[in-house]
Amino acid sequence: MDADPEEPQDHATAGAPEERGLPETGDRPPDPEDPGHWDGAILDAIFTQSDVGLHVLDTSLRVVRVNDVGLHGLPAAQFLGLPAAVAYAPAGVSVDEDVLRQVLATGRPATNRLVTGRPPADRRIEYVSSVSVHRLQDRAGHVLGVVLTNTDVTERERAQGRLRLLHDAHERIGSSLDVERTAQELVAVTVPRFADTVVVALTDAVLKGLDPNLQARDTAPLLRCAAAGRTDAGPQAPEAGAVLLPGIFGDELPTSASLLPPDREGGSVGTRLVAPLTVRGQVFGAVAFSRSDDAEPYGAHDLDLVDNLAARTATCLENALRFTREHIVMTALQSWPLRQEEATQRAVDVARRRRPGGSGAGSWFDVIPLPGARVALVVGQVENAGLSAVATMSRLRTAVHSLTTLDLDPHELLARLHATTLRLAAEQETGPGGESPTASCTFAVHDPVGGRLDIARAGTSLFAVVHPDGSVDTNPVDDGPLLGAEGPPFACSSHLLPEGSILCMASAASGEDGPRTDDLVNGLAHPRRDLGAMADDVERLLAPDRMLLLARTRLLTSNEMAEWPIPFDFAAVGTARTHVEECLERWGHPADPFTATLLVSELVTNAIRYGAAPITLRLITDSTGLICEVSDAGQAAPHLRHAKAVDEGGRGLLICAALADSWGVRYTGDGKTVWAVV
Template sequence: MSSDPEESRQPDPTDPWDEAVLEAVFAQSDVGLHVLDTDLRVVRVNTVAVGIRGISADRILGLPASEAYAPAGVSVDEDVLRKVLATGHPALDRLVTGRPPTDPHTKHVFSVSAHRLQDRRGTVLGVVVTSTDVTERERAHARLRLLHDVHERIGTSLDVERTARELVDVTVPGFADWVVVALTDAVLKGRAPGLLSRDPAPLLRCAATGRTGAAPPVPEAGAVLLPGIFGATLPSSASLLPPDGHGGAPGARLVTPLAVRGQIFGAVAFRRANGGESYGEEDIALAEGIASRTATCLENALRFTREHIVMTALRSWPLRQEQATQSAVDVALRHRPGGSAAGSWFDVIPLPGARVALVVGQVEQAGLSAVATMSRLRTAVHSLTTLDLDPHELLARLHATTLRLSAEQDTSTGAGSAPDSAGPPEGGDHPTASCTIAVHDPVDGRLDIARAGSSLFAVVRPDGSVDTKPVDDGPLLGAEGPPFACSTFSLPEGSTLCLASAAESGDAGPRTAEVVNALAHPDRTPEAMADAVKRLLAPDRVLLIARTRHLPPSELGQWAVPFDFSAVGTARAHVEERLRQWKHPVDPFTATLVVSELVTNAVRYGAAPIVLRLITDGDTLTCEVSDAGQAAPHLRHAKAVDEGGRGLLICATLADNWGVRHTDEGKTVWAELRPEGEGTAP
C-alpha cells in the first residue's frame, strides 16, 4: 500500500474494494444518489432515489435533470448546480418539495446537497446530488411554529369576536384552506357560555371564517351552524368527520369544540382543499392545542367583559348631579379607558349651603376586587359627607373604613388581624387607595383640600398662573394612616381645579411642564381643558375639571344677630322680608319658625357672635345660624310637661334636611327647606 496521503485519498477503479464500496452505496444506502454529467443530464441513480421518486431509472437516464424530475413536482435549480460545477463548493442542506407519483396527495420535503465530481487528474466529470426525505421533521417543525404563532397571535385583545378572527388568521393557509369558527349566543353577547359539554347540540352562530382561493364558500356571519358543519352533535374532542352532504366542501372535516372546564364557548371546523393532504393524528392533536388556547382566551375575554360591565356600572353610580352643583362649579369629567379594570373613580357631591365636594380616588390594585373596593369606598364617602366633616377628617374616617375592608378580606381568606386594628394587616395583599377631596364654598370662595396618596392636583387662577402643588402628598388610605396633608385657600371666581386619579406604581404620571401647558389657558372651557389633560393620563385613569363660581349677592342674605333672646323677633323679620324680595316658593311661616328655633338655641347654648345666613339655590332655601360655641347640639324628645327642649325636633320635623358643621371659629347649624310637594332631593 502506498504511503502517499494524496494517493491514499484517490479511489483506484481497479481496486475491488472501491468498486464494492461504490456498489454498496448505490444499492444499500438510505440516502438517494443522483449523478449528473456536466450538462446536468442524469447519468445514474441509486435504488433509494428511484424508490422515493416512484419513477423507474430507464425513464430518467439521459434526460436533463429539470425534465427528469418534473413528473415528481420537483423544481431543479440549475443555477445552483452549475455554480457547484464551476467552483467546486458544495451546496448543502437545501430543502426541495415534491409529490412523488407513489404518494401524489402528500407534499414531501427533501434535504438536498450537491458535490462536484472529478477524476484523479482534476477533470470535472459532473455533480452528485444526495437527497434525504425530511418530511416528518419539517412537519414537526411546522407544527411547533404554528403553536408558537397560536400563542403569540391569538388573544391579543379581550374581545371574543376578534379572538375568533385571530384563530382564522393564524390557521389559514398553513393548517387549513377553509376555517369556520362558531360561538354560542351567550358568548357573542358577552355572557357566560351557559352550555356544558354534555349538551349534544348547542346553538352555534358563525363568528369568523377564512379560506384560500381554492376552497369552497364559507357561511355568512351569524348563520346557525349546528347541525351541519359541526355534525348532528358536537364532538366532545377533536374529531375527523366525513363530508357533510349539505352542499359544503368535499373531503373530511376536522372539528373540535372550544371548551374550558366543561363549558362550551363554541367550535371550529378545518378543511383542506381538494387534492390537499388529509389530516392525520398529529393534526388532530394540534387542532386540540389550538382550540384549547383559543377557548382560554375567550374565557379571559368574557371575564374582562363582565368585570368591565360591573366596573362601568359601579363607576357610573351615583349619577352626575350637575343641577345640584351648578351654583358652585362647572365640571367636566373624563375617563381614559385602558382595559385593566382599575378602581378609579370621581364624584361631584352637593353639600348643604350650595357647597360642593370634588372627589377623585384610585384603588391601587387592579381587577374586579379593586372595583368592588372602589364601590364601597365611594359609598363611604357619600355617607361621610352627610356628617359635614372637614376633608382631612373625612379621609381619616375613610382610612378606618379601608382597614376594615382589609380585615374582612383577610378573614375571608383565613388570615388576618382584628377589624379594629390601628394599622394595615400584616401579610397578605390588603387594599390601599389614594384619594383627594376638595370642598368649595361658593359664598366666599373658600377651598378646603385634603389628600391621601399622590395624584395629579392643580389650581389654575383666572390670570393663567398654575399651582401644581397646592397640597402635599399624603399617606395612602389603608397604609400609614393619619394625619393627611390638607390646605385651605380663598379662590377668586373663575379659578379652575384639576384632579386626576393616581398613576400606576412606578409611573410618575405626566410631567409638570406638560400639565402646565395643558392648563395655562383660563380662556378655555372646562371641557376643552379636560380634553387636553386626558391625553396625558395613564390608561384607566379618571379626570375631573371644575371651574369655580361665586354666589351673586342677590342669592345671599346675611345678618349679625345680637346675643340676646330679644333678637329672635328681628331674625324672623329679616327672613320674612328677604323671602318677599326673592318671591321664594318656600312657606314663610315654616322658614321663620325654623330660624326662630335655631337662633334661640344659639343664644341659649352657644356663644357670641351669632350670624344668620339665608342661601337660595333654585327652589331650595338654606337657613344657617353660626355661633362661636363648640358644643354640638343633639336632637332630644322633650317630656309632655317640659316647657322647652323642642327646638331641634321642630327643625327636624319641618326641614327636609338639617345638620351641624364645625369650623375653627365655632359651629354652624343649618336646615334646608323646599316647597311643599317637592320632597327630599334624591
Template sequence: MPRNHAPLFTLDGTGQVVRWSPGAERLFGRRDEEAVGRSVPELLATGPPDGRWLVGRVPGGSGEPEWGVWQAGEDMGDLDEAVLDAVFTQSAVGLHVLDRDLRAVRVNPVAVGMRGVPREEIIGRPVLEVYATEGVTGVEGMLREVLETGRPVRNALVRLRPRLDPQHEHVFSTAVHRLEDGSGQPLGVVVTAVDVTDRERAQARLRLLHDVHERIGSSLDVERTARELVEVTVPHFADSVLVALTDAVLRGRAPDLVPEEGVPLLRCAAVGGAAGFAPVTEVGTVLLPGLFGDELPKAPTLLPTGEPYGEPGGGGPAGIRLVAPLAVRGQIFGVVAFQRRDTSDPFGPDDLALADGIVARTATCLENALRFTREHIVMTALQSWSLRQEQTTQRAVEVAQRHRPGGRGGGSWFDIIPLPGARVALVVGQVQHAGLSAVATMSRLRTAVHSLTTLDLDPHELLARLHATTRRLAREQGPDPQLGEPTASCTFAVYDPVDGRLDVARAGGSLFAVVRPDGSVDLEPVGEGSFLGADGPPFASAVHLLPGGSTVCLASDVRDGAADPTTGRLVAALGRPDRGPEPMADDLQRILEPDRVLLVARTRLLTPDELREWDVPLARSAVAEARAHAADLLAEWEVPVDSFDVKLVVSELVTNAVRYGAAPITLRLVRSDRTLICEVIDGAPTAPHLRHAKAVDEGGRGLHICATVAEGWGVRYADDSKTVWAEIALAPQG
C-alpha cells in the first residue's frame, strides 16, 4: 500500500463503495452520490482507466474490514517533501502554513524577514495573536471562510507596521488557499504574502494627483480654490494643511513678483485638519513670516519644527513640515504648509515631488480665478445699468430686468432709453465672442446706440448705422485671425404710448415676443435678421399697434450652440398677462441659459390727463387759436410751468407749420413728470432749421427763441409726415 497517500475509494467486505474521493471523481467521471453504494463491476462496466491498481486493507470506522484502492505508480512522497522544502527555503514570497485552528505550523525565512518576528514567536501560536501588535486586524473572517468553503482569496491587501520598520506602514498583497488531504478534508490554509508597499504608494500618488486635477479649480473663485486644496489633501497627503494667500491676491489685485528676500504679507485663506485636530488658526488671520521659513521657499521644502505652525499650544501636528510656494511665471500667489502627525509616515523625496505637482495645479487655478475676478470686476463696471432708466420711462412702460451671470464671459446688454414725445426705446444686444474684448465691444456698441437715438432714426435705419460701426470696430482690431471679427445681435424697438405703436428692427436671433392682454403670445412678431458686422443690412423690421397692457419680452441671443427654450415652455412662462412684469421675468429667467440678459416691459397708453391733441387749420388765424388751447389746458392741468413760455413755443411751432408745412396739421401737448412736451405734426417733409437773423430782418428768430426757452427741440420723420417738438421744463415742486 502506498505510504502517505489516501485511497481513491474504499470498499467494504461485500465490494460496495463506502467512500469516494475527489480524485476518484476526476478519474472516473462519477460524482460521490453516483458511486457510493455501488459495486466495483458496476463502476467499471465501461472499462477501467488505463494502468495498474493496488488494493490494500485500511482501517474502517465500523470495525469491519475495509479495502482501499490506489492507482499504481511511483511513490511521490519523497519528491513532494523535496519540492515543499525548496519552496519554503528558496521562494521570494512569504509563506505561512496554518492548521485548522489558524495556528502557525510552518513559516519560511522570507515571512520572518518581512515582519521581523522571530520564528519561535510564530510557530505554534495563533497567527492573529502574533501579528495583532503590528496592527493587523479584520483578517480572521477571511481565513475561516477559506477554511470552510475552500474558495481561495487572492490579492487581499493587508496593512501593518512591521517591527523592522515601525515608522512606516507597509502594504502586503496576500493570497489564502485551503490545504486538503486526499479525501478532500481540510487540513489548514497556506498564506502567501508579497510586499507591495512601493506599488501602492505610487498608485496612491497617482490617485491623489487625479483628484487634484479633477476637484481643484471647479470654480473661478480664489478662496474656494484654496478650500478645495485643503479638502483634497486632508487626510490623504497630510494630517493638517494651511493655505496662505498674499494680501494682494485676496483683494483681487495683480499678484506680486516672487521676492528675492523675506516673505510678503500673507493671510490664512483656508485651513483644515484630520479628525481630532482643531483649526490651528482662523481664516483671514495675518500669518507670521517664520511659518514658512526665513525666506519664501522657491520649491517644496522640509522645515523641521517641534511646534504646530510655530505657535506653542496650537493643537496641530508637530514634526517635519512641508512648505511649498503657490507661484506661476515668477508671480507669487501664496504658500501652503503641509504637516503630518508623529505617528504618520514622515515626508520623503516622493512627497516633495507630489507636493510640487499639487501646488503647480493649484497656482494655475488661482491665476485663472484671479484673472476671472479682475475681468468680472471690469465686466460688471461696463455692464452696469442705471435704475434711472426705469424711472424716466414709467409713463410708457413698466419694466423688469434680469441678468444671471454664468461665468462664460460678458458681452450682453440691454438699455431702456427715453425718447422725445414720451416714447421709449427698448434695446437688447449680444456680442457673439465671449471675454473681456466682447465687453469692450459691447460698451462701444451701447454708446453708439445712445448716440444714434438722439437722431430719432427709424429702428431699421439705426441698426444699419450700428452695423457700420461694428464693421469699423472689426477693421480696428487688425488682421489677426485669432481675434475674429466682432459680430453682434441686437433688437431695437421704439414704443409710443400715444397710440400704442411699436416699431422694431432685429439683427440676429435674439428672443423677442409680444403678449397681448387677452393672453395670446406672438413669438415671431418680427423675423430674424443678419448679424451686425456680418452680411446686413437690410435687417428684419415690423410695426405693431399694441393695446394698453401688452407685454414686450426681449432677451439676448444664445451662445455656444445653445438654443432658446421650446415654444411650449415659452408660452407657459408668458401666457398669463394677469401677472406683473416681475413674476413674468422670474418665470422666463428660470428657463433661459445663464449670461443672457432679459427685459420685460408692460406697455401703457397715455390718458387724457397726460395727452391732448387739436387739429390746426392751414391758416394764420389758427396760431391765436392754438395759443388759446394751450393756455386753457395749462389752467386745467395746473402744470407748474411758465404759461408765457408755453404759448411762445406753441406760437412759433404752429406758425412754421402753417407757413412752410402742409396739411394736415396737429398740435399735441404731452405732460410728464419733468417736462411739458409740445409737438406739431404736419405733412411736409422739409425740416425747419436754426438761423441767425440780421438786425433789420422781421423774421427768422422763431426757432432760436424756442431753443432758448425750451430744454430741447428736434424733428423726427414718418413716412408721410414730420414732427417738430420742444420740451419745456416744469418748475421744481416744494
C-alpha cells in the first residue's frame, strides 16, 4: 500500500537549523514585538560605534557611563564614579552644575551649549564642543539622571572666528585716512584675538608720504616700526621708529603670508607669522604676528586669514597715502598766494579762518589790492571735492587775479570767470554720468575813498554786512547761478558803507550745511570787538573745509588822500603841478617831486586833449608809493603809440609808462580814470 505523499510534518522540527538560517546554538530570534530584546544591543551600539560623545550621569551628577568619543586620549574608565566637576577637570572642562540640575528638575533639555577644553597632552590647544543635556528616566517616569551628548565643533568655531575677525577688520581698519593710524587699527583688531604681539612696519617712503617702491626679489626694503601692541604674556615689541630688517620679518620679505621659526634671540619660542603689505607690487611695509609659548601655535589655516588682513591693510594704506599726497597738494594750492594784508590795510582790516576736516573741497579766499587803494575780496568754492576740484580752484584763482588787472565791474568779472569755467569743463574728460565742474564765487570791491562797496555773487556763498550800529544785513546781494552752470546773469548790488562796517564772507553754502541766520547774527554782534575773536565765533558755525573772511572797512583820511577839480583848460596843467608839489611837501612823502609832477602834467594834458569835462586830480599815498589819478567824463580808451621824430605830440603815455612803476585805466559810469604809481 502506497504511503500518503503529503504526510503532515511538525513545524517545530521541520528542517535543520542551518537550513532555516539560524545559529547552531539553538538561540531563538528576538521578538519584534518585545523592545526589551533590542535595548541592550542598541545601547551597546550607540556607546561603541557612534561618532557622538555620550556621558550618562546619575541624579547625584556622578558619571555612570561614558564612551571614548571626544576624550582626547583620556581613558573612559577614569571618569566613572566621579562627580562631573571632578571627572572632567583633567580635560580642562568647567562643568556648569546649575544647568545639569535644572534639566534634572524640569525635564527641559539644554541644547547646543558650547563648552571649551584643553587636552592634557597639549594645553596650548583649545577644543570646542557642542553639548546637549537631556533628562534620563525609565518607563515608569522615575528620573534616573541625565545624558549628555557632545559633538566636536572646533573647526567650525575657528572658521567662524576667522570670519568675524575679517569682518571687524573691514569695519575698523581704514576708518581714518592716516598712514600711522591705519597701522594702529590693524594692531587693535588683532590683539589679543589673533596674536599676543603684533608689529606693523612701514617703509621710509610711505612714512614720509612718498610713493612706495616696487618690491625687489633679492633685497629687503628698510622698514621702521609704525605701530605695535602686545598682551602681558606676549613677546616684547620694538619701539616706534626702530629699524626691523633684518629681524622679525626675516632676511627677505616674503611675497605672501609665511610661518617663521621661533625668535629665540628675542626671548620667545612661540610661533610667528609674517606677511607683506603690498598692492600691485608696491611695498608699503610688513606685519608680524607672534604668540606666546603657552598659546596655540599658528597653522596652515591661519595663512589665508593673514593674507586677507594684510591685503585689507595695504589697500587702506594706499588710500591713506594717496589722501596724504593730495592733502599736501591741496593745502599748498589753497595757501597760494601769500597773504597780502599789508597791501590792503588802508582799505580793510581782515581776519581769515579755514575750518578743518571734510573731504578736501576746493574752497578759497583772496584779498587782492586794486589801483586807487581799493581792495577786492573773493571767496569761492568748487562744488565737487577732491584733488581735481582743488586744481580747478587753483586755475580759477589765477583767472581771478588776471581779471582784476582789467578793473572790471564785479558782475562783468564773474561773467568772464564763468566763461573760463566752461572752458575748463570742456578740457576735462568726464566719464559716463560725469559732472562738469561748477563753482560758487562772491566778488566784492571796496573803495576806501567814499566807502562804496560793489558786490556780485555766483551761487549761494555766505555774505553778510554788519553796520557800526550792530545791525546785520544777511542778504546784501541776491543769489546768482553757479559758475559753469546755466542760469540768469549774475546778481550784483552796490552799497555805501560807513567806516567800521564788517563784511562777512564764507564759502559755506546757505543750504543745510550753512549756519542759521540767528546764530550768524549772534556771532557777528558787537562789530567793534576784536576781529579775530569774531572770526573764531563764526568759524564754529561753518561746515568742515569752509573758508571764512572777515573785513572791517576803512576810509582814507586827509593825510592819505587829496583831491582837486581841474578846469578844462591847458592853462590848468601848471596849477595841477603846483597842487602835487604842495601836497608832497605837506605829507613829507619820499616820492621824487619832479617825477610826480611830470606824470600828473602828462595825465592832465591827456585828459584835456582827448577827454571831457569835468576833470579831477587825486593823490593817494602810503608809506612808500604815490598813486596819481586823473578822472574825466570821456570814454575814449588811452593807448600807447610811438611818435615819430617830427611829431609834436603822442608821447604823454609813453613818458608815463617809462617813469611809473605801473599804470592803467578803469572805466566808471561817469567816464574813466587813468592812474599811475610812482
